[in-house]
Amino acid sequence: MDSTPTSPRRLAILISGEGTNLQALIDAQNTPSLPNTCIVLVLSNRKNARGLLRASNASPPIPTAHLSLPAFFKSNPGKSRDEYDLEIARLVLRAKPDAVVCAGWMHILGEGFLDVLKGVRALEREVVVLAREVPVINVHPALFGQFDGAGAVERGFEAFQRGEVNKLGVMVHRVIKEVDRGKPLIERTVEVVKGEAIEAYEERLHKVEWEVIVEATRMVLDEVKPPLSCDGV
Ligand SMILES: Nc1nc2c(c(=O)[nH]1)N[C@@H](CN(C=O)c1ccc(C(=O)N[C@@H](CCC(=O)O)C(=O)O)cc1)CN2
Numbered sequence: 001m002d003s004t005p006t007s008p009r010r011l012a013i014l015i016s017g018e019g020t021n022l023q024a025l026i027d028a029q030n031t032p033s034l035p036n037t038c039i040v041l042v043l044s045n046r047k048n049a050r051g052l053l054r055a056s057n058a059s060p061p062i063p064t065a066h067l068s069l070p071a072f073f074k075s076n077p078g079k080s081r082d083e084y085d086l087e088i089a090r091l092v093l094r095a096k097p098d099a100v101v102c103a104g105w106m107h108i109l110g111e112g113f114l115d116v117l118k119g120v121r122a123l124e125r126e127v128v129v130l131a132r133e134v135p136v137i138n139v140h141p142a143l144f145g146q147f148d149g150a151g152a153v154e155r156g157f158e159a160f161q162r163g164e165v166n167k168l169g170v171m172v173h174r175v176i177k178e179v180d181r182g183k184p185l186i187e188r189t190v191e192v193v194k195g196e197a198i199e200a201y202e203e204r205l206h207k208v209e210w211e212v213i214v215e216a217t218r219m220v221l222d223e224v225k226p227p228l229s230c231d232g233v
């Protein structure tokens with residue numbers, strides 16, 4: 001029985017905005033919800049994402065980085081979106097995460113990024129060789145197969161009010177090339193009321209998101225690196 005303590009599980013979080021899902025993960029670090037876990041990088045594709053402040057204001061502060069597509073193209077004239085995705089992969093892998101969580105990350109990740117994280121494609125100029133695939137998960141404000149892509153909350157709510165769907169919810173799913181089509185780790189319905197304001201629905205939805213993103217993150221980390229149990233195994 002190996003009683004040496006396992007090093008903490010390392011998380012990289014990708015964001016684009018407010019960061020309330022990130023905050024849920026920050027608050028859950030090293031609690032029974034997310035034991036023996038630390039966030040080692042918060043990366044945004046938008047310079048002014050408030051989530052970057054949440055990371056910097058965390059205790060201890062969490063390293064942050066940001067790289068927008070326009071900024072990348074400006075400093076790399078002629079480079080492609082795929083090369084942007086490879087740079088994102090490079091920034092992520094330098095933090096040596098055990099898993100990556102897209103928490104309001106509003107950029108469609110290309111095959112280049114995904115293949116690098118799977119370990120099937122090497123990065124130029126990097127000597128990092130992946131010992132194993134780094135799983136990528138995403139929180140999405142709809143049930144599987146309902147409303148893929150951006151603006152899912154509004155599209156779902158309006159469809160419900162028109163009687164086109166009878167339930168709404170959120171999911172955390174694995175990230176694959178096809179947007180929001182990766183296998184769900186968790187799906188959870190959210191109460192929605194005919195005639196209510198969308199703000200009331202969104203408030204309920206976000207509270208459910210903050211729960212499922214922590215639960216799903218723990219699930220995927222337990223797959224790759226179980227936490228140190230009380231008897232050290
Ligand atoms: N390859 C994948 N990439 C991403 C996935 C995924 O499942 N596979 N999930 C998304 C998150 N997401 C929905 O959950 C999502 C985010 C953004 C978009 C989108 O249309 N983005 C546009 C830019 C929009 C903007 O900047 O405002 C784009 O990337 O061109 C769709 C779905 C994370 N990525």
Ligand SMILES: NCC(=O)N[C@@H]1O[C@H](COP(=O)([O-])[O-])[C@@H](O)[C@H]1O
Pocket residue numbers: 015016017018019020021022051103104105106139140141149150151152209
């Ligand atoms: N398609 C992806 C998508 O719509 N993601 C959604 O962006 C919001 C981010 O909020 P946050 O920045 O406060 O965590 C969340 O509602 C998340 O489900």
